[in-house]
Amino acid sequence: MIEETAEVEQELGAPREIEHVAGKTVQLISFSVGKEAYCVDIMAVREIRAWTGTTTLPKTQDFVRGVINLRGIIVPIIDLRKRFGQGHTDPTKTHVVIILAIGDRLNGILADAVSDILTVPEDEIHAVPQAEGETENPFIDGLVTKDKQMVALISLERLIDQAVVH
Amino acid sequence: MDDLEQFKQTYFQECEELLGDLESQLMALEDGERDVDVLHAAFRAIHSIKGGAGAFGFDQLVSFAHTFETVLDLMREEKVELTEDNVLTSVRAGDILADLVNAAQSGDQLPADHGADVLQALTVIAGGDAAAPAAEDGGEEDDGDLEDLDFTPVRIDLEDGAEPSAAGGDAGSESAPLDLDGGAPAVYRIAFRPRTEMLQRANEPLLLIRELKELGTLTATVDVSDLPALPALQHDAAYFSWTFELVTTHDLMAIEDVFEFVTDDCDLSIEMVEETSMPEAPDETAEVAAADDAGTAEPQGAAADGQAGPDKADGAAAADGGEAAKADAPKPSEAKAAKKDKAKSQSAAPAVSAIRVDLDKVDRLVNMVGELVITQAMISQQSDQVLADRYPDLVRGLEQLFQHTRGLQDSVMAIRAQPVKSVFSRMPRLVRELSMQIGKKIRLEMSGESTEIDKTVIEQLNDPLTHMIRNACDHGIEDPDKRVAAGKQAEGTILLSAEQRGGRIVIQIIDDGQGVNRERVFAKAVEKGLVAADANLTDEEIDNLIFSPGFSTAETVSNISGRGVGMDVVRQNIQKLGGRVSVRSEPGKGSNIILTLPLTLAVLDGMIVRVGGESYVIPLTNVIESLSPQDGDISLVAGGGDVISIRGEYIELIYLNQVFSIESNGTQSNGLVVLVEVEGGGKVGLVVDEILGQQQVVIKSLEENFDPIPGIGGATILGDGNVALILDVTGVRSLQVQASAASAASAASAAAKTETIEIEECVA
Numbered sequence: 001m002i003e004e005t006a007e008v009e010q011e012l013g014a015p016r017e018i019e020h021v022a023g024k025t026v027q028l029i030s031f032s033v034g035k036e037a038y039c040v041d042i043m044a045v046r047e048i049r050a051w052t053g054t055t056t057l058p059k060t061q062d063f064v065r066g067v068i069n070l071r072g073i074i075v076p077i078i079d080l081r082k083r084f085g086q087g088h089t090d091p092t093k094t095h096v097v098i099i100l101a102i103g104d105r106l107n108g109i110l111a112d113a114v115s116d117i118l119t120v121p122e123d124e125i126h127a128v129p130q131a132e133g134e135t136e137n138p139f140i141d142g143l144v145t146k147d148k149q150m151v152a153l154i155s156l157e158r159l160i161d162q163a164v165v166h
Numbered sequence: 167m168d169d170l171e172q173f174k175q176t177y178f179q180e181c182e183e184l185l186g187d188l189e190s191q192l193m194a195l196e197d198g199e200r201d202v203d204v205l206h207a208a209f210r211a212i213h214s215i216k217g218g219a220g221a222f223g224f225d226q227l228v229s230f231a232h233t234f235e236t237v238l239d240l241m242r243e244e245k246v247e248l249t250e251d252n253v254l255t256s257v258r259a260g261d262i263l264a265d266l267v268n269a270a271q272s273g274d275q276l277p278a279d280h281g282a283d284v285l286q287a288l289t290v291i292a293g294g295d296a297a298a299p300a301a302e303d304g305g306e307e308d309d310g311d312l313e314d315l316d317f318t319p320v321r322i323d324l325e326d327g328a329e330p331s332a333a334g335g336d337a338g339s340e341s342a343p344l345d346l347d348g349g350a351p352a353v354y355r356i357a358f359r360p361r362t363e364m365l366q367r368a369n370e371p372l373l374l375i376r377e378l379k380e381l382g383t384l385t386a387t388v389d390v391s392d393l394p395a396l397p398a399l400q401h402d403a404a405y406f407s408w409t410f411e412l413v414t415t416h417d418l419m420a421i422e423d424v425f426e427f428v429t430d431d432c433d434l435s436i437e438m439v440e441e442t443s444m445p446e447a448p449d450e451t452a453e454v455a456a457a458d459d460a461g462t463a464e465p466q467g468a469a470a471d472g473q474a475g476p477d478k479a480d481g482a483a484a485a486d487g488g489e490a491a492k493a494d495a496p497k498p499s500e501a502k503a504a505k506k507d508k509a510k511s512q513s514a515a516p517a518v519s520a521i522r523v524d525l526d527k528v529d530r531l532v533n534m535v536g537e538l539v540i541t542q543a544m545i546s547q548q549s550d551q552v553l554a555d556r557y558p559d560l561v562r563g564l565e566q567l568f569q570h571t572r573g574l575q576d577s578v579m580a581i582r583a584q585p586v587k588s589v590f591s592r593m594p595r596l597v598r599e600l601s602m603q604i605g606k607k608i609r610l611e612m613s614g615e616s617t618e619i620d621k622t623v624i625e626q627l628n629d630p631l632t633h634m635i636r637n638a639c640d641h642g643i644e645d646p647d648k649r650v651a652a653g654k655q656a657e658g659t660i661l662l663s664a665e666q667r668g669g670r671i672v673i674q675i676i677d678d679g680q681g682v683n684r685e686r687v688f689a690k691a692v693e694k695g696l697v698a699a700d701a702n703l704t705d706e707e708i709d710n711l712i713f714s715p716g717f718s719t720a721e722t723v724s725n726i727s728g729r730g731v732g733m734d735v736v737r738q739n740i741q742k743l744g745g746r747v748s749v750r751s752e753p754g755k756g757s758n759i760i761l762t763l764p765l766t767l768a769v770l771d772g773m774i775v776r777v778g779g780e781s782y783v784i785p786l787t788n789v790i791e792s793l794s795p796q797d798g799d800i801s802l803v804a805g806g807g808d809v810i811s812i813r814g815e816y817i818e819l820i821y822l823n824q825v826f827s828i829e830s831n832g833t834q835s836n837g838l839v840v841l842v843e844v845e846g847g848g849k850v851g852l853v854v855d856e857i858l859g860q861q862q863v864v865i866k867s868l869e870e871n872f873d874p875i876p877g878i879g880g881a882t883i884l885g886d887g888n889v890a891l892i893l894d895v896t897g898v899r900s901l902q903v904q905a906s907a908a909s910a911a912s913a914a915s916a917a918a919k920t921e922t923i924e925i926e927e928c929v930a
């Protein structure tokens with residue numbers, strides 16, 4: 001990872017490099033939901049586990065898949081695909097659950113697969129462009145480019161806020 | 167800073183215990199107990215509170231505790247008589263002390279004159295000459311006042327003071343260790359100058375000197391040259407320094423140990439002067455010591471003169487021993503000192519039998535054991551008949567494991583259990599204050615204080631209990647003249663009792679007052695729209711209407727009770743704890759409020775049911791019976807839901823699959839009905855697909871990581887590792903009511919009983 005960062009810095013040239021030394025870098029875990037790539041701050045990630053069945057929570061919104069037993073702790077699982085308004089995930093054994101610490105709570109998010117760990121300078125997280133007429137995804141905090149692919153950084157607080165809808 | 171906070175926290179924890187202890191000792195005094203041990207115990211409690219308060223700089227608390235302590239000391243010295251008034255003042259002082267501790271803990275500022283009347287009364291008890299009330303303190307530290315007063319110049323007869331210590335106490339004991347030890351005694355010279363900080367941290371030079379004396383023959387010389395003139399004297403500053411010559415067989419380390427806790431706050435030098443190897447040395451030294459002791463007393467005497475007699479100590483300030491602020495000079499050893507030491511060792515002894523453990527640690531342990539129980543359940547599910555035939559030893563081992571796990575679980579739960587005393591002990595004060603406020607005579611009797619119950623339950627029990635006791639005082643017990651007119655004693659009695667019955671704790675509040683006025687309760691309930699005017703309720707049902715939301719029969723809303731939120735909130739709180747509350751009453755004779763609570767909040771016995779693909783746990787305490795309905799038992803009420811007829815009673819049915827939107831084939835033809843009791847004593851039938859069994863489950867919080875879900879009380883982990891949700895049957899019922907909100911009114915025809923609850927909940 002460190003090598004990669006160095007490479008990026010070299011490509012960008014000397015003037016930027018000084019800024020990088022001064023600025024902080026963040027590490028992100030990227031994963032995929034369908035064809036799209038998303039990432040979350042690595043500091044929030046507690047563990048990544050394979051999909052196991054959940055116990056359905058009645059009277060909750062449809063993106064809440066239910067709860068699992070994480071070594072005695074009851075953790076709710078959010079179906080990211082459903083949360084992003086792209087339909088219900090039909091999970092298999094290869095699907096992953098990323099356990100995240102958000103505020104005081106533990107939450108799991110259901111994704112298709114974990115891809116990579118990205119080390120990115122903070123100032124390379126770009127703001128989400130406000131496209132005219134297009135509905136903007138309220139859960140995206142910023143955009144990062146990795147291997148010419150766009151990776152969307154997820155805002156965890158909004159993700160679990162039941163009041164925020166897509 | 168964190169350390170200090172931690173110490174503070176520990177201090178307040180201790181205070182809580184000490185205050186409880188104090189309260190019970192004072193109660194004993196109030197009940198006519200005159201044992202000096204009771205006074206000792208009370209004194210110790212106050213003294214410990216004061217000590218810590220001094221260290222943290224809670225001046226108001228220190229000042230009050232000091233006066234209180236002085237009075238108690240005089241009482242145990244039998245210098246102040248234990249009259250009823252004096253005892254009452256002490257009891258009230260205990261209340262004020264608790265207030266001050268609470269204020270210190272919360273950081274609230276109590277008015278400076280809080281408890282001034284009690285303080286005044288205490289000061290009067292303490293003796294006329296000490297009677298300078300708090301009013302006199304200017305900007306000065308409260309702490310100072312009594313000390314200042316002590317400084318009325320009094321000449322002390324030195325001989326009397328010093329002699330007993332030199333001749334009686336010391337000479338004998340001093341030579342003893344030398345003879346016994348037999349090792350070569352050495353002479354050490356110790357220069358010791360306490361700084362003011364040392365006194366402020368509640369370290370008493372006298373104690374150190376005494377400790378030194380234990381080591382061998384001690385000769386002390388005090389230097390009083392720093393002592394300023396009286397006007398310039400700071401009562402809490404250190405002016406003296408000492409030079410000791412110690413003949414001892416102990417080594418340097420032992421001497422250093424004496425000063426271990428004060429090394430930072432004093433100037434100290436210890437040097438060995440000579441090593442005496444002559445066998446006859448001890449005797450000589452002893453003589454010298456005795457002579458020196460007399461000599462030592464002289465400078466002290468001078469100090470006493472110059473500085474206005476620290477030894478009023480014998481009288482009012484006797485309590486000061488062992489306490490920082492006034493340790494101006496070591497008093498010639500008094501009999502009291504020995505007593506105090508004894509008292510200390512007494513109080514130290516029981517501490518060994520208990521340890522203070524962070525609740526989080528216990529909870530972690532409880533959690534781990536919970537996991538173990540689940541794993542255990544999982545394993546025993548696997549051990550079927552085939553296994554039992556092939557590996558009988560293994561299965562036997564598993565059975566033992568099962569028993570041990572249960573034992574372990576019970577033991578761990580017992581750690582969390584605490585006697586209800588900690589919450590009961592707050593009630594006497596409440597009754598005392600209330601009866602004064604409302605002009606009734608009320609006596610509170612308590613029993614079963616040592617009954618143990620989960621700590622979480624205890625914490626949540628305070629408010630409901632307080633409320634119910636208030637209610638009993640305010641509404642239950644009549645005015646004295648009314649009582650006399652009714653042929654009762656003028657003094658009303660409230661009995662607060664706790665006992666364990668099976669897996670539950672039963673707490674009862676029994677008063678001998680007027681009982682529930684059923685006519686008024688019923689009229690009020692009709693007026694508030696809680697019941698229909700033509701409803702036909704039993705006496706018991708009417709009594710229990712007092713727990714309905716928004717109900718209050720008090721004609722005047724006093725500031726004690728009668729806001730109409732009380733009993734309703736009580737019921738809610740108790741139900742949140744998995745408990746139940748009901749009232750039994752006999753007009754003119756009194757009421758009996760009965761609380762039943764689970765022993766622990768960590769586990770519950772549950773019935774596991776299946777609805778569609780999901781398992782749910784119904785708390786067994788809610789379950790009345792389960793049955794499979796026959797054709798014709800179930801009928802549809804127009805505009806409402808289904809009802810089932812059980813032994814002539816119509817009971818509303820709730821289809822769990824519908825309420826929770828679960829795909830299931832649970833219909834009236836093949837579903838099972840579990841009859842459960844909901845809040846307020848009503849019944850509903852829950853329709854499920856299958857009953858899977860009964861099991862003790864470990865309750866897990868759902869709210870830890872998710873928002874509360876209506877109808878769900880919590881979660882648990884079943885033997886297969888899957889999560890099952892625990893139903894909150896009252897919540898489920900509310901869901902049903904919401905679902906059929908439009909038709910709620912017509913559901914009233916279902917049964918008079920359910921009707922009451924129905925409307926109640928609409929109101930809620």
